[in-house]
Amino acid sequence: MRETKNIWLGLEIGNSRLHWGLFRGETLDFTWDTDYLPESAIYQLAQCQTLDDLLLAIFPLHQRTREEFLLTSSPSSLPPLIVASVVPSQTALWQIYPNIRIITLDQVPLQAVYPTLGIDRALALWGAGKSWGFPMLVIDAGTALTFTGADENQCLVGGAILPGLGLQFASLSQKTGQLPFVEMQDFTSLPSRFANNTSEAIQSGVIYTLLAGIRDFIEAWWCLFPEGKVAIKGGDRTLLFNYFQTVYLNIASRLILEPNLTFCGMREIVMSEG
Numbered sequence: 560m561r562e563t564k565n566i567w568l569g570l571e572i573g574n575s576r577l578h579w580g581l582f583r584g585e586t587l588d589f590t591w592d593t594d595y596l597p598e599s600a601i602y603q604l605a606q607c608q609t610l611d612d613l614l615l616a617i618f619p620l621h622q623r624t625r626e627e628f629l630l631t632s633s634p635s636s637l638p639p640l641i642v643a644s645v646v647p648s649q650t651a652l653w654q655i656y657p658n659i660r661i662i663t664l665d666q667v668p669l670q671a672v673y674p675t676l677g678i679d680r681a682l683a684l685w686g687a688g689k690s691w692g693f694p695m696l697v698i699d700a701g702t703a704l705t706f707t708g709a710d711e712n713q714c715l716v717g718g719a720i721l722p723g724l725g726l727q728f729a730s731l732s733q734k735t736g737q738l739p740f741v742e743m744q745d746f747t748s749l750p751s752r753f754a755n756n757t758s759e760a761i762q763s764g765v766i767y768t769l770l771a772g773i774r775d776f777i778e779a780w781w782c783l784f785p786e787g788k789v790a791i792k793g794g795d796r797t798l799l800f801n802y803f804q805t806v807y808l809n810i811a812s813r814l815i816l817e818p819n820l821t822f823c824g825m826r827e828i829v830m831s832e833g
């Protein structure tokens with residue numbers, strides 16, 4: 560029988576999907592992503608009697624993980640679910656879970672935050688800074704692409720928000736009469752910059768402009784904090800990191816590539832409370 564004590568679930572609700580983390584105490588054992596769940600499925604989850612039942616329900620497509628993780632647990636209470644959400648309508652659906660805790664901005668020890676700062680940004684920055692040190696700039700290449708920085712005193716310096724890669728491609732095809740939707744799965748290498756077909760012209764415009772913009776933010780960060788760290792997370796992190804290795808290797812070599820920064824922040828907060 561595997562140890563079921565101190566198990567808790569982290570759930571980061573983003574604008575595209577759900578990001579899950581299964582913790583034992585301070586150890587993050589597994590992470591996985593799912594689509595949003597329908598209300599009926601969340602209701603069923605909340606009715607589960609054992610951890611096994613719960614894991615069977617939330618790992619429906621992750622057979623390997625599910626089998627690895629099958630636990631023999633007594634029918635007691637469900638594990639705590641710690642939620643960081645930037646989608647209020649999704650947060651509302653999860654309120655029926657019996658042992659839920661919604662992390663709010665006032666629980667993140669980051670100083671000088673503004674009231675509407677996204678909890679994902681605050682947690683990722685806190686987690687990154689606590690793990691790798693401050694000053695820290697976090698780039699989240701998610702639905703939106705964000706920059707969020709804090710200085711050596713763990714004070715928010717500020718940041719920026721722009722449409723993420725997927726959103727840039729989607730909006731071009733949705734808001735024009737002739738532009739196709741460019742599938743990012745098809746991306747292999749960098750497009751030619753001066754392209755001679757529509758699809759590649761879209762790729763070139765979005766990707767080269769984004770890379771140059773990110774480089775500019777990072778360089779501005781290093782002007783402020785020459786020893787400042789930079790970490791990148793989010794669904795498009797690997798694609799962007801690989802492009803950076805091709806075009807701006809000096810920047811890529813200083814980037815911390817880490818998908819679980821928000822979970823690092825959650826863990827800091829949950830564990831500091833004992």
Ligand SMILES: Nc1ncnc2c1ncn2[C@@H]1O[C@H](COP(=O)(O)OP(=O)(O)O)[C@@H](O)[C@H]1O
Nearest residue numbers: 573574575576700701702723724725793794795
């Ligand atoms: N299976 C996937 N589903 C959705 N987006 C994905 C997937 N794999 C990679 N992505 C990329 O991740 C980006 C969304 O980032 P993610 O961090 O998952 O979003 P959020 O946290 O905002 O929900 C999209 O631009 C998309 O290109």
Ligand SMILES: CC(C)(COP(=O)(O)O)[C@@H](O)C(=O)NCCC(=O)O
Nearest residue numbers: 573574645675676677701702703720
């Ligand atoms: C900027 C965001 C939309 C990013 O969300 P994501 O793309 O990661 O799903 C989210 O952090 C948010 O709604 N922030 C509130 C505004 C702010 O941070 O200033």
Ligand SMILES: [K+]
Nearest residue numbers: 573679699701
């Ligand atoms: K995010």
